Amino acid sequence: MVKQSPRKWVYLFTEGSASMRDLLGGKGAGVAEMTKAGLPVPPGFTITTEACNAYYEAGKQFPPGMWEQALAALRIVEQQTGKTFGDRHNPLLVSVRSGAKFSMPGMMDTVLNLGLNDETVQGLVEQTGDERFAYDAYRRFIQMFSKIVLDADPREFEQKLDEYKERTGASSDAELPASALKELVAEFKQIAERQSGQPFPTDVYEQLKRAIEAVFASWNNKRAIDYRNFNKIPHNLGTAVNVQSMVFGNMGNDSGTGVAFTRNPSTGEKELYGEYLLNAQGEDVVAGIRTPSKISRLKEELPQVYEQFQEIARRLERHYRDMQDMEFTVERGRLYMLQTRSGKRSARAAVKIAVDMVEEGLISEEEAIRRSDPTQIYQLLLPRFDEEAKARAHKEGRFLARGLNASPGAAAGKAVFDADRAEELGKAGVPVVLVRPETSPDDVHGMLVSKGILTARGGATSHAAVVARGLGLPCVAGCEGIRVYEEEKLFRVVGSDVVIREGDEISIDGDTGEVFAGVIPTVEPDFEKETELQKLLSWADRIRKLGVWANADYPRDAQRAVTFGAEGIGLCRTEHMFMEQERLPIVQKMILAKTPEERQAALDQLLPFQRSDFIGIFETMVNPRTGECYPVVIRLIDPPLHEFLPNYEELLVEVTRLEATGADPEALKEKKALLDAVAAMREMNPMLGLRGCRLGLLFPEITIMQTRAILEAALEVAQKTGKKPQVKIMIPLVGHVNELREVRRQLEAVAKEVTAEAGSAVEYKFGTMIELPRAALTADQIATVADFFSFGTNDLTQTTFGFSRDDAEGKFLMKYVDGLDAPGLPEKVKILPVNPFQTIDRDGVGQLVRMAAEKGRAANPQIELGICGEHGGDPSSIEFFHEVGLDYVSCSPFRVPVARLAAAQAALSKSEKDK
Numbered sequence: 001m002v003k004q005s006p007r008k009w010v011y012l013f014t015e016g017s018a019s020m021r022d023l024l025g026g027k028g029a030g031v032a033e034m035t036k037a038g039l040p041v042p043p044g045f046t047i048t049t050e051a052c053n054a055y056y057e058a059g060k061q062f063p064p065g066m067w068e069q070a071l072a073a074l075r076i077v078e079q080q081t082g083k084t085f086g087d088r089h090n091p092l093l094v095s096v097r098s099g100a101k102f103s104m105p106g107m108m109d110t111v112l113n114l115g116l117n118d119e120t121v122q123g124l125v126e127q128t129g130d131e132r133f134a135y136d137a138y139r140r141f142i143q144m145f146s147k148i149v150l151d152a153d154p155r156e157f158e159q160k161l162d163e164y165k166e167r168t169g170a171s172s173d174a175e176l177p178a179s180a181l182k183e184l185v186a187e188f189k190q191i192a193e194r195q196s197g198q199p200f201p202t203d204v205y206e207q208l209k210r211a212i213e214a215v216f217a218s219w220n221n222k223r224a225i226d227y228r229n230f231n232k233i234p235h236n237l238g239t240a241v242n243v244q245s246m247v248f249g250n251m252g253n254d255s256g257t258g259v260a261f262t263r264n265p266s267t268g269e270k271e272l273y274g275e276y277l278l279n280a281q282g283e284d285v286v287a288g289i290r291t292p293s294k295i296s297r298l299k300e301e302l303p304q305v306y307e308q309f310q311e312i313a314r315r316l317e318r319h320y321r322d323m324q325d326m327e328f329t330v331e332r333g334r335l336y337m338l339q340t341r342s343g344k345r346s347a348r349a350a351v352k353i354a355v356d357m358v359e360e361g362l363i364s365e366e367e368a369i370r371r372s373d374p375t376q377i378y379q380l381l382l383p384r385f386d387e388e389a390k391a392r393a394h395k396e397g398r399f400l401a402r403g404l405n406a407s408p409g410a411a412a413g414k415a416v417f418d419a420d421r422a423e424e425l426g427k428a429g430v431p432v433v434l435v436r437p438e439t440s441p442d443d444v445h446g447m448l449v450s451k452g453i454l455t456a457r458g459g460a461t462s463h464a465a466v467v468a469r470g471l472g473l474p475c476v477a478g479c480e481g482i483r484v485y486e487e488e489k490l491f492r493v494v495g496s497d498v499v500i501r502e503g504d505e506i507s508i509d510g511d512t513g514e515v516f517a518g519v520i521p522t523v524e525p526d527f528e529k530e531t532e533l534q535k536l537l538s539w540a541d542r543i544r545k546l547g548v549w550a551n552a553d554y555p556r557d558a559q560r561a562v563t564f565g566a567e568g569i570g571l572c573r574t575e576h577m578f579m580e581q582e583r584l585p586i587v588q589k590m591i592l593a594k595t596p597e598e599r600q601a602a603l604d605q606l607l608p609f610q611r612s613d614f615i616g617i618f619e620t621m622v623n624p625r626t627g628e629c630y631p632v633v634i635r636l637i638d639p640p641l642h643e644f645l646p647n648y649e650e651l652l653v654e655v656t657r658l659e660a661t662g663a664d665p666e667a668l669k670e671k672k673a674l675l676d677a678v679a680a681m682r683e684m685n686p687m688l689g690l691r692g693c694r695l696g697l698l699f700p701e702i703t704i705m706q707t708r709a710i711l712e713a714a715l716e717v718a719q720k721t722g723k724k725p726q727v728k729i730m731i732p733l734v735g736h737v738n739e740l741r742e743v744r745r746q747l748e749a750v751a752k753e754v755t756a757e758a759g760s761a762v763e764y765k766f767g768t769m770i771e772l773p774r775a776a777l778t779a780d781q782i783a784t785v786a787d788f789f790s791f792g793t794n795d796l797t798q799t800t801f802g803f804s805r806d807d808a809e810g811k812f813l814m815k816y817v818d819g820l821d822a823p824g825l826p827e828k829v830k831i832l833p834v835n836p837f838q839t840i841d842r843d844g845v846g847q848l849v850r851m852a853a854e855k856g857r858a859a860n861p862q863i864e865l866g867i868c869g870e871h872g873g874d875p876s877s878i879e880f881f882h883e884v885g886l887d888y889v890s891c892s893p894f895r896v897p898v899a900r901l902a903a904a905q906a907a908l909s910k911s912e913k914d915k
Contacts, residue, residue, distance in 0.1 A: 027099030044244030052238030268352025401481025411452025419446025474510030547888030570890020692733025793869030
């Protein structure tokens, strides 16, 4: 019998490569690839993501053989470094870091300087000849291990550290003398023991074991789960653990640590961008506790190191063909690379870097499209501060301070100083700017719902900045012109009497780093000046198969849609036109009419308004290159008529008041009649009541008027411009073919009348919206009467799930997505992976769409298929619609560029799968 070899849980850096990202995580794969390339990487090993998952499956126990493999790898690292773990004369110290497949900056845990105790610290003194450095490393280790592994409150350590700085007159940690650090070590151990209820562990192997467990455990901490939920990262990937021999940036002014990007992550400019601190360790930079120096200054302070680092940065970018985020340490003038990974970047930077790399010959157009995030494109179209309004704010003395422009964009909202409070207000719809001395990874839940982030300390590579760029949030970091007082919930502007308290409104400009009191108005960006984005989208247009149309109810929306590259209107909702102030009284008169003649008189008044609306849209929907008209799908009236009338409850209160006071008998008579009419139209479930085609069948004069207005508008535009509008009239809420057949019969008669009256014809098509399960199931019957289908996936999702969207999202749906408390289980239970109103439910609603598309095409091969629900702007849903074979997606105008890119990605993905 052949003995099965044990599973491999541990890989030395020399054994891995960039292709092993799933197994080694991004960080482990990065250091392995750098090691392979001969770069100066401190030796170490990676415990795999599979080991993490096995740890959880085994009830939080190391899988068999993992610990033994880790110890064996540690022996090899000892040989590589010439040091021994736990040795009192020549100790090896290690860092223990997380590293998931996808970058999750700051979300999981790290322990540095592991392997120190009262004996090995003496060995570190012998090694370095620097007692101050050795005890600084020791106090850092106790502080970090206590927080991460022993779950101690970090504030007590910080308070004690501040006490010693004050007592010794030190302005920073780096100025504390060795004697004070020795005393701090003893006090930190006492704090750790008091808080954890156990002596601080001195056995270095116990330290290592518990640190590895803590990193595994951090995969499921709250901030990591929140971050994965927001970024749609699967929860079953697990994290790798990287154990790496320590190098020290806190050994004096010829040592340091830093973080840098091969290109500017805010603008995309091709320049080395980053920060460093002399005489510091890595956490000092990313934690934002000290404000670091720009990387360019390293050229003056350590010129040889800077030159070497520049060359390594160039090599890494060429190797990975992407902008890199690198961590490095300099120990006594010698450079070490600790990490490289694809760098988080702003939306503007992402587009510029992708386009520039194509033009530099590093990547292809297809690769640029694949690696561009469609949701980031949306951020480029968001408003920015109005420059004139900003200039006025300066004149009015509302400028408060300037920090680092860490993540671009404009944000205004109420200043909030606590992440929990930010989460509470943000989820309630209140615009919030989270203000912190420096952000910690524990703040991520507050950051996710904020409009922007402002920190008093930290640099452009701090946790706040990196996370903000990834989330597309404006961020001003390292704003040293303010002092934040968390307990008092306020910040003071240095050198003035100005105080901003919680709830006061502020504005931050992530492009310039400026901070203002009050709200500054915003302006829309100029899409046509976004040259890199235009170029990227032109490449996408050559690749995509799906058409991209827009939902637009007014000419101004249609114009924006054309500007953003829409090729048609997939949904023009006519009822929105009824809501305008001058029209609503006429609409109400039409609804309350007691005779067909009264109703027709009101409709005759409405017709010119409707015709004018459609003329504006037809004139706008013209291809700017060819001059030909784009198709326009106009949906006939859809909502129930009571939506155009006053609210029943409010009317009842008004009638009761008038009856009680007897003040105005004429008003009472009028209001009572209106109340009776509204009461007569009330429905228990109006979404499933008298609306859509049902309304057209009972009150045909309404849809007859609308059809006349549409066709008369098209004829007028054709006569005036010589162009041929492409008119598509959509009949909503069809559940049975007979409904569509009868409505179409009525409207075809109107079309013939209009044509006869005008003496000329205009092309038109009649189709329907597939938004009921029965319509999808009988699509083959309906297709024989329809020229086109447009899937109304908002209603189709409601009627398939049996969810009322208006109620479900506020009451229970988001709990289904975020997770429900489950008695007897340690973790929340997720009922749904995503909100089905945002991303299509492929297994249920999606199958109805697929079935209807297949049946419709089988019965009518010429039928056009599109989708006009909210899913038309969602990249995941667009991928599904491409697979199903729809002709186009239609979305809000601002989502058109997103859809153009996502449709190209879907085409590339499908062609790869088909190979």
